[in-house]
Amino acid sequence: MADNFLAYRSDPPVVPVWLNKGDNAWQLTCATLVGLQSMPGLVVLYGSIVKKKWAVNSAFMALYAFASSLIVWVLLAYNMAFGERLLPFWGKAGPALGQAYLIKRARMPASAHYYHNGTVETHMNEPFYPQATLVIFEFTYAAITLILLAGSVLGRMNIKAWMVFSPLWLLLSYTVGAFSLWGGGFLYQWGVIDYSGGYVIHLSSGVAGFTAAYWVGPRLKCDRDRFSPNNILLMITGAGLLWLGWSGFNGGAPYAANITASVAVLNTHICTATSLLTWTCLDVIFFGKPSVIGAVQGMMTGLVCITPGAGLVHAWAAILMGLFSGSVPWFTMMILHKKWSLLQKVDDTLAVFHTHAVAGLLGGVLTGFLALSELSSFDLPISGEKGVFYGGGLVQIFKQLIGALFVILWNIMATTAILLSVGWFIPLRMPDNELMIGDDAAHGEEAYALWGDGEKFDATRHETIVHNGAASADVTVQQQLSNLGARGVTIQL
Secondary structure, three states, rough: HHHHHHHHHOOOOOOOOEEEEEHHHHHHHHHHHHHHHHHHHHHHHHHHHHHHHHHHHHHHHHHHHHHHHHHHHHHHHHHHHHHHHHHHHHEEOOOOOOOHHOOOOEEEEEEEOOOOOOOOEEEOOOOOOOOOHHHHHHHHHHHHHHHHHHHHOOOOOOOHHHHHHHHHHHHHHOOOOOOOOHHHHHHHOOOOOOOOHHHHHHHHHHHHHHHHHHHHHHOOHHHHHHHOOOOHHHHHHHHHHHHHHHHHHHHEEEEEOOOHHHHHHHHHHHHHHHHHHHHHHHHHHHHHOOOOOHHHHHHHHHHHHHHOOOOOHHHHHHHHHHHHHHHHHHHHHHHHHOOHHHHHHHHHHOOHHHHHHHHHHHHHHHHHHHOOOOHHHHHHHOOOOOOHHOOOOOOHHHHHHHHHHHHHHHHHHHHHHHHHHHHHHOOOOHHHHHHHHHHHHHHHHHHOOOOOOOOOOOOOOOOOEEEEOOOOOOHHHHHHHHHHHHOOOHHHH
């Protein structure tokens, strides 16, 4: 009976023999979860964690980056990251748009790994679902990387400069890291471990964000001195979407609904909870109060730190990584930042350097120590690869550090080159008089329909209040205020 329905036809090409419906459903679910981390997760988080006057601009930077990166991704970038090899660190650019291409079985042409004698050790990565599924899943990784980078330049970057910079950075920087570590490039072939983006996504966005913050310049002094969130409850909501979305972020990395995916999802949440609690305890010990913003930062560092090894380590190792991710970035942010002049000079709005670059590097190094051979054999292209604690030797740590160094240097150079080029045509930073205004100057829109900042309520700008069933022109302003419940009160935000 099922064959009578189009959706359940078993004959190719609707359901080809290579298609695994479970893997396809899981991968599309993971793509949606990672997409939700950006839209609406980071849109909500950014719009609420900044000052009221920057809520619209911050949210829109994330919204624009998500949309623009998708077009660049399908036109050129996907194949630069996961296509045929062009250079040891880059794939050949090309579109991922034709249906003849998208309905074929997914494949990463450069991902085959060979022994020194030229024989195949690990065959090309070919998941059991169509190329279209892989294209959209990998896009969500690329988009969130760019949006995380934006956190470093909130509150002052010229939105027009961001509109040009963001697709260029995805094309010229992100694709290099993705191909080198995931798509079959030289770091992938050498055996650098990055299970789900500790380097490709987090170290990359943290370093590029810090570099961008340096070139764009700082916020106004008044904003740097006091930049309190305009809505902490919404901030927590955005953070919650980010946390739960990480089930797709790390669960989708094996490209299948397999054992590794299950281990990765569990380890992700264990490490994150441990990190959040560690950061919160340190805040209480040193500052006397548990900071909600601090808890969100601890959550973030836990998610980032476990990412390079989520499917490769024991659950107890995830707890250990959470202890490190809740304490090391806390130390660099709260202690080292105040002592290192470079960190103080660069205005990294949301401390992306600490929460992503530091935590991502930390996770990559810890994975080099803690990766378990039995789990690594399920996911890595090189057989027998394992961490130092399981007999892997210090060579794995050396590989992890060299991989990190490449990602750092490339992102510094590429981000600098792109920003300096854009700066020739568009000012990177908004002028001071517009920075004083914020959203209204950048977009002609404001986040909240409230009056404040010294303004007085102007009833003529609002709809006429319905009085006794009809609008009355004789109703006084004071009566309108009374009907609104605003008897002479001015709200100050």
